[in-house]
Amino acid sequence: MKRACAVLFFLATAVFAWPQQRPAITGIAFVRVYSRDAAASAKFYGQTLGYASSKAGEITRYPVNDLQWIEVAPLPSPAPASRLAAVGFMTRDARALEAYLKANAVTIVDPLRKGRFSVRDPEGNLIFFVQEAKGAAVPPAVPATAVSRRMIHTGFVVHNADAENHFYREILGFKPYWRGGRTDTSIDYISQQVPEGSDWLEYMLNTNSNATQKQLGGSNHMSLGVEHMPDAIAKLQKNGCTGPECSASKTGRDGKVQLNLFDPDLTRVEYMEFKPSGKTCCSEFTAAHPTAVENR
Structure with a gap:
């Protein structure tokens, strides 16, 4: 009897001591931006970028493909400096990921509901995790007018890369992709891919504290x-x-x-080829490049 109790105690202790495994995070689900003028935003995202839309309360959604979409929300009052409202990442098990983050002392902002929950990263950015599902995540179908059918990265201003790395790399398992700068000797951009995919998050470092709305929107x-x-x-x-911006392509660092466009609220939408065709500065790529259709 004593031996049986000891075995049961050992097994129970082992279960609780075993580190909780992180569920897969497979890519970007959505980027949410603020809009001061709904009609102007609809013209930009609907007509210029070529997407169809649907409504979810006050939020207008523009599907990019079955797994990704852009969200446009009314600008709150008082208006925040950044027009980038939130970023969502796709996961294969939202409930387990929520439990995993709680176990790693991450505060849940919006508990799991309808397949998504949210947290704030160390810089205060609102980050959602969305349950991956079969079929189109949001309606309607993507029309032939869409210029792109694949979101490959998002980026925002970062002041403390070490704090962000603890969250994104150490807790969430993001992997290094590329780093570089405005010059060959500076580091202004640090990119890390989701752990089970090739979409990436870009830290925009060294953004001027007195940045104009357009400069801030260029980073976010x-x-x-x-x-x-x-x-x-x-x-x-x-x-x-x-306009001239509609054909002003260039090779990045x-x-x-x-090719960079700005929406009516000066959030930058960057079109980018999947693979480099010019000289890469500063560091080598350390992971596979995204593709037009990604098998998650």
Whole structure:
């Protein structure tokens, strides 16, 4: 009897002592931005970028593909400095991930409800985790006018990379992808991919404390992937994008061709080719590049 009790005690102790495993985090689910003018935002995301939309309360959703979408929410009062409201990541088990984060002393802001919950990262950014499901995550279907059908990264201002790394890399398991800067000797951008996918989060370092709204919106951004930039430019022009910015592609510091547009509230939407075609500065890539259709 004593031996049986001892065995049961050992097994129970082992179960509680075993570190909880993190459920898979497979990619970006959505990026939410604030809008001062709903009609102007609808023209930008609907007409210029070519997406269809649906409503969820006050939020307008623009599906990019079955697993990703853009959310546009009314600008609150008083208006925050950043127009980037939230970022959502997809997980294969939202309930288990919520329990895992609680076990790692992460405070839950919005408890799990309807397949999603939220936390705040060390910089105060609102981060959602969304349950991956079969079929389209949000309606409607993506139309042929869409310039891109793949969101590949998002980025925001970061003041303390070490604190963010503890959360994203040590707790959540994000993996290094690339780092670089405005010069060959500076580090202004640090990218890390989700642990079970190739979408990435970019720390935008050294942003001026007196940044203008456009400069801040340039840092707090989202990126839509394309195979060939000339094809994306042609689609933008077909959608009625005629200003000089609509064809002003360039090669970024990471060697990838990019084109930057700003929505009416000056949040940057960056079109980017999936793979580098030019010289890559500062560091080598340390993980696989995203593709047009990702098997999660």
